[in-house]
Amino acid sequence: MANNNNICAYELIEAEAQSWDYILSYLRPSCIKCAIQLGIPDILHKNAHPIMSLSDLIAALPNLNPSKTTFIPILMRVLVDFGLFNYHHQQGDGYSLTSVGRLLVENHLSGSNRSFFLFAQHPVVLNTAASVGDWLKDDLRTAFETAHGKSHWDYCGEDAEFNGVFNDAMAGDSRFISNLLISDCCAGVFEGLTSLVDIGGGTGAVAMAIAGAFPSLKCIVLDLPHVIADRKGSGNLEFVAGSMFDKIPNANAILLKWILHNWNDEDCVKLLKKCKESISSKENGGKVIIIDMIMEDNCNNKQLVQSQHLMDLIMRITCASKERTEKEWEKLFLEAGFNGYKIITSLGIRSLIEIYP
Ligand SMILES: C[S@@+](CC[C@H](N)C(=O)[O-])C[C@H]1O[C@@H](n2cnc3c(N)ncnc32)[C@H](O)[C@@H]1O
Numbered sequence: 104m105a106n107n108n109n110i111c112a113y114e115l116i117e118a119e120a121q122s123w124d125y126i127l128s129y130l131r132p133s134c135i136k137c138a139i140q141l142g143i144p145d146i147l148h149k150n151a152h153p154i155m156s157l158s159d160l161i162a163a164l165p166n167l168n169p170s171k172t173t174f175i176p177i178l179m180r181v182l183v184d185f186g187l188f189n190y191h192h193q194q195g196d197g198y199s200l201t202s203v204g205r206l207l208v209e210n211h212l213s214g215s216n217r218s219f220f221l222f223a224q225h226p227v228v229l230n231t232a233a234s235v236g237d238w239l240k241d242d243l244r245t246a247f248e249t250a251h252g253k254s255h256w257d258y259c260g261e262d263a264e265f266n267g268v269f270n271d272a273m274a275g276d277s278r279f280i281s282n283l284l285i286s287d288c289c290a291g292v293f294e295g296l297t298s299l300v301d302i303g304g305g306t307g308a309v310a311m312a313i314a315g316a317f318p319s320l321k322c323i324v325l326d327l328p329h330v331i332a333d334r335k336g337s338g339n340l341e342f343v344a345g346s347m348f349d350k351i352p353n354a355n356a357i358l359l360k361w362i363l364h365n366w367n368d369e370d371c372v373k374l375l376k377k378c379k380e381s382i383s384s385k386e387n388g389g390k391v392i393i394i395d396m397i398m399e400d401n402c403n404n405k406q407l408v409q410s411q412h413l414m415d416l417i418m419r420i421t422c423a424s425k426e427r428t429e430k431e432w433e434k435l436f437l438e439a440g441f442n443g444y445k446i447i448t449s450l451g452i453r454s455l456i457e458i459y460p
């Protein structure tokens with residue numbers, strides 16, 4: 104049966120069901136934030152038995168008002184739908200963590216992106232996303248400026264609470280990736296190096312892991328003063344406060360993790376040229392190690408491709424920058440005077456690229 108517009112009833116119902124999913128999907132991150140705030144992933148993780156009954160879970164929630172206990176199975180049902188927890192009906196209404204749910208456990212050994220969930224739900228971030236419509240009508244560079252009147256980096260410098268939430272999100276991601284960086288999958292990237300500067304290295308999570316795994320490699324973290332704050336180095340780890348556009352310490356190699364996607368092509372070329380001046384020659388192991396996204400490098404993984412498209416949108420609205428395809432990366436490297444590059448490995452949504460002087 105077809106209606107006036109030649110759309111059959113079945114198609115219409117399907118389309119409407121999909122639109123309900125879009126309408127309601129804003130609740131997903133709020134429910135996940137709620138689970139994190141209640142400590143549910145941590146409680147399930149610490150439970151002696153892999154499956155925890157609903158009554159034991161409710162009894163273990165420290166901040167739950169007794170009048171709200173009936174809400175917990177409702178919340179758990181949607182979190183099971185999102186794939187964070189398994190529901191075990193046979194074992195009398197029990198729950199366990201899925202591998203995605205495990206990524207929400209605080210200080211989990213394999214790393215965690217719980218702080219990224221909390222960052223993405225921060226009012227400053229939500230207001231940026233809500234301002235995109237207004238930004239399209241004004242002449243400001245980013246929706247972040249439309250919402251908050253200044254750039255993301257200036258805002259971080261003036262709001263200590265938001266600065267902390269952003270740095271924690273980045274540090275969580277860095278701890279997750281550090282385990283891979285010092286494992287066999289990246290063997291050879293840091294071996295033989297004598298010194299490394301992690302530019303925009305945040306609070307130092309990656310540099311700390313590398314310095315620990317390679318005791319003879321001197322690691323320097325360069326970041327803005329409000330990020331470095333009172334961080335103290337020790338042993339082969341040092342913190343330097345300053346702008347990467349002013350002065351970069353000389354070193355064998357430079358690491359740029361999630362840096363270049365924050366900047367437009369002109370600023371990236373400027374920064375890469377400064378990096379080239381600061382590193383050793385190729386014969387002496389000089390290189391720049393980039394951890395960033397390569398758009399459309401995972402075409403067969405639809406979910407990753409969609410996340411990359413969203414991250415590209417985020418970069419445009421927060422930093423007036425973008426995510427890049429391999430061709431766009433190559434163009435930047437050549438313009439900055441580098442002689443070659445190699446994509447070493449793909450680390451999920453991001454890749455590790457080496458570029459050589
Ligand atoms: C997206 S974060 C990445 C942090 C870290 N590399 C990581 O992956 O966890 C970008 C970092 O660049 C730093 N940054 C921004 N502008 C900078 C500048 N002019 N000089 C040095 N660092 C800067 C920010 O403070 C922030 O720590």
Ligand SMILES: COc1cc(-c2oc3cc(O)cc(O)c3c(=O)c2O)cc(OC)c1O
Pocket residue numbers: 223228229231232255361365417421422
């Ligand atoms: C991974 O590197 C960065 C991520 C982000 C970032 O920023 C936003 C901003 C926003 O308005 C909504 C969001 O959901 C997000 C994110 O999910 C997200 O990951 C920002 C960065 O620099 C400013 C990053 O380098």
